Amino acid sequence: MVRIEWTLREKVLAVALGVCMVLLAFSFLGDDGNSAEQAEPSLQPYQPLAKEKKVSGSGSPAISKKAPRLIVDVKGAVNNPGIYELAATARVYEAIQKAGGANQSADLNQVNLAQPLADGMVIYVPKKGETVPDIYRTAKASPTAGQDIDSFDKSKNPSAKINVNTATVQELQQLNGVGPSKAEAIVRYREEHGKFQSVDNLTDVPGIGEKTLAKFRDQITVE
The missing domain is CATH 1.10.150.280 (AF1531-like domain)
Structure with missing residues (x-):
């Protein structure tokens, strides 16, 4: 049997090599563990589906209230006479605009353009030189845009x-x-x-x- 004699230098190198191999082995094991942890996806927190907002004390969804509307009848010297729907806060001039505006024959001096509208109101725009028809001058009716303000002059009509x-x-x-x-x-x-x-x-x-x-x-x- 051949006996190998190690020099001191060879023994030191052999020990150092063994230590390096052990450290290298631990390094590989550590990397594999970290890789496995990094590869695993993180779980997102559970987010419940948003529920439709309901009105308190009711089983139906919240519904926005619509602004009140009114309907008026625009007649006379306008481009497009007819029945129109407007906001409850609208004025006579807005109803006339809705009807295409007054035409060239209109006498707007007889019209109170700033008067507030009322539901079911008749707005009559007379022609120049025209006398407003009596049907639009009814004393007990609400004053329309086409009525001359004198039709509500109590000195001329005390019972109005x-x-x-x-x-x-x-x-x-x-x-x-x-x-x-x-x-x-x-x-x-x-x-x-x-x-x-x-x-x-x-x-x-x-x-x-x-x-x-x-x-x-x-x-x-x-x-």
Whole structure:
């Protein structure tokens, strides 16, 4: 049997080589473990499906309220006479615009363009030199755009009642005890809170009490 004699240097090299091989083996094992961990996908937190928002106390989805609308009949000297739907806060001039605007024969001096609209209202635009038909001058009807303001002049028609739900500031000033400030207060309150449901509701208007209302109660209507 051949006996190999190791020198001191060879023994040191052999030990160093063995240590290196052990360290290399551990290095490979560590990389494999890290690779396995990195390859594994991370789980995302569970996100429940969004539920449709419902109105409190109701089983139906929340529904946005539509703005109130009204329907008016535009007649006379306009380009496209007819029935039109507009916002509840619309004015006479907007209804005329909806009907294609006034034509060249129209006499807009007889029209109150700033008057608030009312549902079912007839807006008549007369021609130049035309007398507004009596059907649009009915005293108890709400004043239309085509009615001359004189048709609601109580000095000419003492029995006529003014509709406080459609009357203009000028028309309201014909009432006993109502000046410009009170007339403007009535119109402003009507625009902010809606139509008056009864004559007594006028006492809710700032500046109008029971005594003031008693002065013109018989001169007004809320029809």
